Amino acid sequence: MTRNSLAEKNCSLARALDVVGEWWSLLVVREAFFGTRRFQDFVDNLGIARNILSSRLKRLVAEGVLSRAERADGGVDYALTPKGEALMPVLVALMQWGDTFANAEPAPVVLTDRATGTPIAPLSVRAADGRVLTPQDMRAVPGPGADAQLRARLMPRSSKR
Template sequence: MRRKTFARMNCSIARALELVGEWWTMLIMREAFLGTRRFRDFQCNLGIARNILSARLKKLVARGVLTREAAPGGGRRLEYRLTEKGRAFFPVLMALMQWGDQWVAGPDRAPVKVVERASGREIAQVAVRGADGRVLQPAEVAMVAGPGAGPAMRARLASRAARPVAVRSRERDAARAGG
């Protein structure tokens, strides 16, 4: 059967994943943030098949995440560059990288360190913050219906509004389970 689309779901995460959630796409975004612009370089740096890279780039351009422009220089050179929409994706990638650093690679084994260009100091952990800037844990927030919520989502959110993601202590050992 055909792979299901997330586009119809009344959920911004699903709709975002429809654009960037396919296999390879987030790594293409990573490359773009690392400064890669040319088809050849994406292909070599990632080791992705060319037909797949072509399809992914095409979709990202069509969705306004990248632009495709002729580049100066010999041959048939093109450049793929991040748009404003693409650059706005930065926090997602940084959050994902930090999670990988801390929970997959292991502490102090990060392959890449992100530093503030001006000062050379490492950036802070990407975190969810309240209006006052305080860092919030999952249990400290609630999901409520937004202006774009359909009837189904509205019903779901109403029925569980009082049920945060509870934190239990007995799982600490299990959280270290194998890789």
């Protein structure tokens, strides 16, 4: 069954998921962050089926998240593009959520600041002035690209929230 494409939705989250929301995609990107370059290493490190990996790599290259380059020795390297690197907050957020809520054991991986060797801070959603915000502190409002339906959905409602 073809999955409902999220590519046309008036929603950046849906569009992002259209690119990286398939099973395995974010793990492939994470592997690239860890320095994995070669097809077989992705297979070994992820335990992913070769055909699925091939398909995911192809998609991620086509979307500009990864680049594919042939080495002088005839091999192939995959590497993150700047667009791919921009997914770092996504991966960090998921990993930190997983550390807290989805993993019964202590954290398997700690992300550290190279300069100090200390663990990075938990991600926080912040206001423009730097204050940390909770979900209740925030409001979703229609942006410049909102369509009529979305605009109607996000209009202020009296005491519905």
